[in-house]
Amino acid sequence: MNWTDERVETLKKLWAEGLSASQIAAQLGGVSRNAVIGKVHRLKLSSRGRATSPRTRQKKAAPSTQGTTTTRRPRNTRPTTVSVGATALQAQFDEEPVARTYLRPTADVVVPISRKLELVQLTETTCKWPNGDPLSEDFSFCGNEAGENGPYCTYHSRLAYQPASERRRSR
DNA sequence: CCCTGATTCGC
């Protein structure tokens, strides 16, 4: 993935807004949170408060115990993006003139994907994250697939529940 | 175990 001006701009904006690197990565799409953090550092705008104490790291010795294979630890590299939801989203947007509100990738919306469901359309497996102002007419619900462990999809579960752990963070 | 940002370093 290429760091276009637009993407960098979005990155800076979201970072300035205080979003976490993983969330920024999720919204930009196609990049890992590490990529985002790395980019942020290179842009020299990492100074968002004191995050961690000045740790002095100097590990990384000789990982190659055998085989010259340049095997980077595959680990669990997950796309993160919900391809199904995204696909369905696009298809729906094409035939939904009403919900068409953003024209720019630099959307000021924090929620990357949503199915714009109405209250009636909610089921037990649809994310019930409110989208927008409940008093407004164009209010809708996220509607993406919600896990069995909550009323929200994984993304919104984090938005909803993360703040708790975020609060008691005061390094 | 989930997550956060920070840093190093091979590419």
Added chain:
DNA sequence: GCGAATCAGG
């Protein structure tokens, strides 16, 4: 410059 790996920590 990029980002995976790794770290230190909540």
